Amino acid sequence: MAEFAKGLEGVIAAESRICKIDGEQGRLYYMGYSITDLVEHCTFEEVTYLLLYGELPTREQLAVFSAKMRNARELKQPVINMIKDFPKKAHPMELLQSVISYLSSYVEHKIHHGPHCNCRDTLHQLAEMATVVATYQRVQEGKEYLPPRKDLSHGANFLYMLRGEEPDPVEGEIMDKALILHAEHSFNASTFTARVVASTMSTCYCSISAAVGALFGSLHGGANEKVMDMVDEIGTPQAARDWVNKALDEKKKVMGMGHRVYRAKDPRAIVIEGYLEELSEMKNDRNACEILKEVESAFRERMEEKGKPIYPNVDFFSGAVYRMLGIPTRLFTPVFAIARAPGWLSHILEQRVDNRIYRPKAAYVGSDHRPLVPIEER
Amino acid sequence: MAEFAKGLEGVIAAESRICKIDGEQGRLYYMGYSITDLVEHCTFEEVTYLLLYGELPTREQLAVFSAKMRNARELKQPVINMIKDFPKKAHPMELLQSVISYLSSYVEHKIHHGPHCNCRDTLHQLAEMATVVATYQRVQEGKEYLPPRKDLSHGANFLYMLRGEEPDPVEGEIMDKALILHAEHSFNASTFTARVVASTMSTCYCSISAAVGALFGSLHGGANEKVMDMVDEIGTPQAARDWVNKALDEKKKVMGMGHRVYRAKDPRAIVIEGYLEELSEMKNDRNACEILKEVESAFRERMEEKGKPIYPNVDFFSGAVYRMLGIPTRLFTPVFAIARAPGWLSHILEQRVDNRIYRPKAAYVGSDHRPLVPIEER
Numbered sequence: 001m002a003e004f005a006k007g008l009e010g011v012i013a014a015e016s017r018i019c020k021i022d023g024e025q026g027r028l029y030y031m032g033y034s035i036t037d038l039v040e041h042c043t044f045e046e047v048t049y050l051l052l053y054g055e056l057p058t059r060e061q062l063a064v065f066s067a068k069m070r071n072a073r074e075l076k077q078p079v080i081n082m083i084k085d086f087p088k089k090a091h092p093m094e095l096l097q098s099v100i101s102y103l104s105s106y107v108e109h110k111i112h113h114g115p116h117c118n119c120r121d122t123l124h125q126l127a128e129m130a131t132v133v134a135t136y137q138r139v140q141e142g143k144e145y146l147p148p149r150k151d152l153s154h155g156a157n158f159l160y161m162l163r164g165e166e167p168d169p170v171e172g173e174i175m176d177k178a179l180i181l182h183a184e185h186s187f188n189a190s191t192f193t194a195r196v197v198a199s200t201m202s203t204c205y206c207s208i209s210a211a212v213g214a215l216f217g218s219l220h221g222g223a224n225e226k227v228m229d230m231v232d233e234i235g236t237p238q239a240a241r242d243w244v245n246k247a248l249d250e251k252k253k254v255m256g257m258g259h260r261v262y263r264a265k266d267p268r269a270i271v272i273e274g275y276l277e278e279l280s281e282m283k284n285d286r287n288a289c290e291i292l293k294e295v296e297s298a299f300r301e302r303m304e305e306k307g308k309p310i311y312p313n314v315d316f317f318s319g320a321v322y323r324m325l326g327i328p329t330r331l332f333t334p335v336f337a338i339a340r341a342p343g344w345l346s347h348i349l350e351q352r353v354d355n356r357i358y359r360p361k362a363a364y365v366g367s368d369h370r371p372l373v374p375i376e377e378r
Numbered sequence: 379m380a381e382f383a384k385g386l387e388g389v390i391a392a393e394s395r396i397c398k399i400d401g402e403q404g405r406l407y408y409m410g411y412s413i414t415d416l417v418e419h420c421t422f423e424e425v426t427y428l429l430l431y432g433e434l435p436t437r438e439q440l441a442v443f444s445a446k447m448r449n450a451r452e453l454k455q456p457v458i459n460m461i462k463d464f465p466k467k468a469h470p471m472e473l474l475q476s477v478i479s480y481l482s483s484y485v486e487h488k489i490h491h492g493p494h495c496n497c498r499d500t501l502h503q504l505a506e507m508a509t510v511v512a513t514y515q516r517v518q519e520g521k522e523y524l525p526p527r528k529d530l531s532h533g534a535n536f537l538y539m540l541r542g543e544e545p546d547p548v549e550g551e552i553m554d555k556a557l558i559l560h561a562e563h564s565f566n567a568s569t570f571t572a573r574v575v576a577s578t579m580s581t582c583y584c585s586i587s588a589a590v591g592a593l594f595g596s597l598h599g600g601a602n603e604k605v606m607d608m609v610d611e612i613g614t615p616q617a618a619r620d621w622v623n624k625a626l627d628e629k630k631k632v633m634g635m636g637h638r639v640y641r642a643k644d645p646r647a648i649v650i651e652g653y654l655e656e657l658s659e660m661k662n663d664r665n666a667c668e669i670l671k672e673v674e675s676a677f678r679e680r681m682e683e684k685g686k687p688i689y690p691n692v693d694f695f696s697g698a699v700y701r702m703l704g705i706p707t708r709l710f711t712p713v714f715a716i717a718r719a720p721g722w723l724s725h726i727l728e729q730r731v732d733n734r735i736y737r738p739k740a741a742y743v744g745s746d747h748r749p750l751v752p753i754e755e756r
Contacts, residue, residue, distance in 0.1 A: 004390035007577065007734030011389060012382035017744030032745030041752045058756045078463035082480065085456035090483030097584055101591060102460065102476040105468030111596070187740045189578045193588060196574060199385065200567045200595020206475055210571060210588030213479060217578020218489070219735045356385030357597045362565045366395030367410030374419045378436045 002363035013358075014195065018051065018346050019186040026264030026311075030184050031055075035267050044154045044179045044339075045069055051184060051346035052120045072127035073148035073157065075135060076106065079128070080145050083135050092136045092334045093216035097209050099132050100125055104205030111201055115352035119204040119345060126341045130154060133334040134161035155179050158338070163326060170282060171325055174275045178321060181268040181314060182336055184343030190214040190221075191340075191347050196358040198348040211344045212337050221333035224319035227256040228329055231291050231320065240294030248302050256316030257299055268314035276317050279324040288320040380741035391736075392573065396429065396724050397564040404642030404689075408562050409433075417649050422532045422557045422717075423447055429562060429724035430498045450505035451526035451535065453513060454484065457506075458523050461513050470514045470712045471594035475587050477510050478503055482583030489579055493730035497582040497723060504719045508532060511712040512539035533557050536716070541704060548660065549703055552653045556699060559646045559692060560714055562721030568592040568599075569718075569725050574736040576726040589722045590715050599711035602697035605634040606707055609669050609698065618672030626680050634694030635677055646692035654695050657702040666698040 005011050020029040028035040031050050038047055042056070045066045049057045057065060075083075079099055086095050103124050110117040119125075135145050138161070146161050156172025167175070185191075194211040198204065215221045234243045247254055259266050280289040296312050303310050322332055383389050398407040406413040409428050416425055420434070423444045427435045435443060453461075457477055464473050481502050488495040497503075513523050516539070524539050534550025545553070563569075572589035576582065593599045612621045625632055637644050658667040674690050681688045700710055 002390055002393070004392070006392070006732075007736050008386075008389070008391060008738035009734070011386070011738045012380055012741045013386060013738035014382070014384070014740060015380070015743045016740040017742070019740075020742050020744060029747060032748035033750050034747060037750035041750055046753065056750070056753070056756065059753055062753065078460070081459060081463070082456070085459070086480075087483045094479050094482040094581070094584060097482075097587060098476045098480040101472050101479070101587070102464075104472040104475075105465045186742075188737055189574060189735050192736060192738060193571060193574050196567060196571050197588065197592045197595070200592050200598040202591050202595035202598075203472070206472060206591035206594055209475060209479070210575065210591040213580050213584035213588045214575045214578045216584055217575070217580035217735075220578040220580075354384075356387070357567050357595075358385050358570060359566055360386035360389045360391035360570060362392055362394040362397075363390045364395075364398050364564075365393045366398060369407060369412060370410035372411050372415035372419055372434070375424065375434070375437055375440065378434065 004363060008360075013187060013192065014351070016186065016347070016350060017054070018343070018350060019184050021186055021261050023259075023261040023263050026262055026267050028185070028267050035181065036271065039177045039180050039271050042180065044176045044183070047180045047183055048126065048154075048342040051342045052349065068121065069123045069127050069154070070148075070150040072123040073131050073150070075128060075131050075145065079103070079132070080135065083132065083139055083145075086136070086139075088140065091216070092133060092330065093212060093221075093337070095136055096129060096132055096334055096337055097212040097216065099128070100212060101206050101209035103128060104203045104209070107203070107205065109203045111203070111352075115355070116349055119349060125205045125208050126345060127154075129334075129338045129341055130158040131161060133331055133338060134158055136334075137162055137328065137331060138164075159325060167325075168282075170278070174279065174321065175325055178272065178275065178318065179335075179339040181272060182318075182339035184340070184346065188220070189217070191344060194344040195347050195351040198351045199355055199357045201352075201355075204345055204348045207348050208341060208344050211340075215333065215337055215340065221336050223255060223313075223315035224322070225329050225332050227292075227316055228319040228323060228332075230255050230295075231288050234291050234295070237287070237290035237294050240291050241298040244295055244298035245302070248299075254295065254299055256312055258310040259313040262311070262313065265311035266313040269312050269317055272314055272317040272321055273312075276321050276324070279321060283324055285324070288323065292317060292320060382741060386738075391565065391570065392729070394564065394725070394728060395432070396721070396728060397562050399564055399639050401637075401639040401641050404640055404645050406563070406645050413559065413645050414649065417555045417558050420558065422554045422561070425558045425561055426504065426532075426720040429720045430727065446499065447501045447505050447532070448526075448528040450501040451509050451528070453506060453509050453523065457481070457510070458513065461510065461517055461523075464514070464517075466518065469594070470511060470708065471590060471599075471715070473514055474507060474510055474712055474715055475590040475594065477506070478590060479584050479587035481506060482581045482587070485581070485583065487581045489581070489730075493733070494727055497727060503583045503586050504723060505532075507712075507716045507719055508536040509539060511709055511716060512536055514712075515540055515706060515709060516542075537703060545703075546660075548656070552657065552699065553703055556650065556653065556696065557713075557717040559650060560696075560717035562718070562724065566598070567595070569722060572722040573725050573729045576729045577733055577735045579730075579733075582723055582726045585726050586719060586722050589718075593711065593715055593718065599714050601633060601691075601693035602700070603707050603710050605670075605694055606697040606701060606710075608633050608673075609666050612669050612673070615665070615668035615672050618669050619676040622673055622676035623680070626677075632673065632677055634690055636688040637691040640689070640691065643689035644691040647690050647695055650692055650695040650699055651690075654699050654702070657699060661702055663702070666701065670695060670698060
């Protein structure tokens with residue numbers, strides 16, 4: 001039998017300059033800049049520029065880029081129709097995947113002009129995602145398409161479209177920063193999908209559409225939804241400790257705890273916990289926040305008994321933040337896609353610079369040659 | 379520097395029981411049955427059954443399966459609208475990718491019921507492809523949607539929808555057999571994409587949509603289009619020999635020659651060359667056929683001088699067959715997708731049986747930590 005690594009675990013698939021994860025120290029860098037610095041100093045559009053160009057923009061560069069990205073927010077009528085016709089019970093990720101490849105048709109792709117072609121100019125593949133998701137939700141609620149606003153940040157405009165009114169500036173900023181936290185995280189199934197599709201010289205729209213399909217899978221996106229299911233099940237902070245002890249006694253999984261690559265606390269968890277605190281104060285509703293803190297503390301005590309510290313990851317807090325911002329649970333994974341789109345595009349561009357088509361081998365373990373009996377004699 | 383195989387070349391990504399390629403002998407097997415036996419004895423629906431269930435069907439099993447697949451051919455009105463609204467100059471692969479994930483929304487996915495869930499029952503992800511492609515072409519020609527017919531084979535019905543009239547039975551059969559030839563070919567970028575997306579437990583529709591995105595890339599699909607460009611450039615059989623010699627002297631690539639895995643003649647090329655002969659006689663037009671034969675012979679002579687035999691692959695003849703069947707060049711890659719869909723679904727089902735999410739590593743070669751200068755100071 002041939003030896004191989006299932007799921008390509010531990011196998012290097014490519015070199016990359018985009019994302020560095022220091023799991024031991026609990027650090028995350030985009031293009032060399034720490035995530036903590038990025039959320040402190042930058043907007044989502046600025047980070048998008050960084051991911052697409054490899055450098056932070058000057059004020060002039062950002063003004064041009066920002067205008068381009070904001071101009072790309074509006075939906076065309078056929079896309080609005082796709083959203084309106086979309087079956088009510090179906091998942092918005094299927095819609096998002098579908099729309100992004102449909103949008104590919106509106107753009108003249110100049111892939112033969114070089115690896116970056118015009119992917120950084122059209123920006124519909126990034127900008128329209130938020131509009132599609134917000135419009136999907138509006139249609140679910142029986143509302144009409146609300147055109148995006150160009151005077152708001154990517155995060156604030158998303159909340160505006162969702163609610164039909166401008167959010168408080170603090171909420172808009174937290175939404176924008178939450179997107180930064182999820183913009184990139186090296187190779188994972190969706191980013192790898194984007195690179196594999198891009199390696200055929202398909203368009204960046206078609207590659208991102210494919211990545212959305214991967215993120216839709218329950219083993220990939222969706223962890224923060226499950227955390228909120230847990231919060232709802234626990235109900236009150238007082239019930240949290242017993243719930244955790246019971247869950248651990250029954251060897252059930254506590255959602256949002258631990259991370260494949262972080263041995264220390266996920267740096268994004270620290271930032272987003274701060275946003276949850278801020279929103280909880282602002283909205284005078286500390287219930288979810290307190291439940292999560294109790295779960296974390298009860299969980300840590302049990303783990304310390306065993307001598308193996310496990311910390312909360314970003315998903316542990318992000319769902320509660322989204323809910324405080326008025327985002328329905330069904331949109332959590334689509335919001336992840338909105339945030340991750342610049343990361344995907346960054347990997348697509350990098351893949352094309354020194355490309356080879358992905359074509360691994362299969363180890364054949366099937367039948368030897370079988371004689372074919374025609375159907376009349378079967 | 380970390381060592382790694384670019385494009386995962388030579389790296390085993392999974393075990394598989396679906397497809398065996400014997401490149402030395404020029405043999406290809408689906409589930410143990412040789413491609414030569416399959417095209418001789420089976421229909422495309424029968425081979426689809428084989429790929430999805432691992433065994434050839436009995437007459438009763440095929441009757442049930444066939445009825446299910448034919449019932450899944452019709453388009454819903456929102457999909458017809460998507461096709462009508464699709465920008466005229468855009469590529470039908472973008473549309474096909476978009477429609478397949480859109481269709482995911484009409485199906486109740488039972489992935490938690492087990493790896494095969496209900497993927498083999500709904501069959502819209504396979505059956506509607508032909509209808510979408512034919513309808514795309516009809517709309518391009520200013521015609522209306524023509525509902526599919528249930529009394530025709532998959533291949534014959536495709537030609538019927540395209541032309542608006544029933545094809546000659548020989549044409550219908552050749553179309554159906556040509557689809558069999560392309561139904562499966564082990565791992566390649568699109569099939570691997572389907573498996574990566576499926577490994578997240580995304581739906582089979584979303585996984586196949588992603589695979590369409592990969593097949594769209596110019597390094598993957600599209601070789602038979604380029605062969606026909608060559609045929610058109612050559613023009614007459616008399617001009618073929620000089621054209622080949624000139625091309626080889628100038629070190630240009632002759633399209634449709636050689637194959638990464640076949641050292642002998644691609645067994646599919648032998649079969650499809652026979653179809654080309656048959657159609658050329660039937661239509662009393664031997665021009666393309668003679669040009670290709672001259673190119674093959676001139677090319678072989680030059681290669682024999684160098685002592686390295688290189689044979690034509692399936693793409694060398696398939697474009698000429700499609701053209702004789704009245705299929706426009708723009709539809710060649712979409713026809714490939716129609717044919718390959720059962721292979722993709724077969725791999726998706728196999729992936730789920732013993733799944734691990736695909737998550738290879740990146741070798742980080744980017745900047746060390748860079749201090750962030752706020753935008754005001756840049």
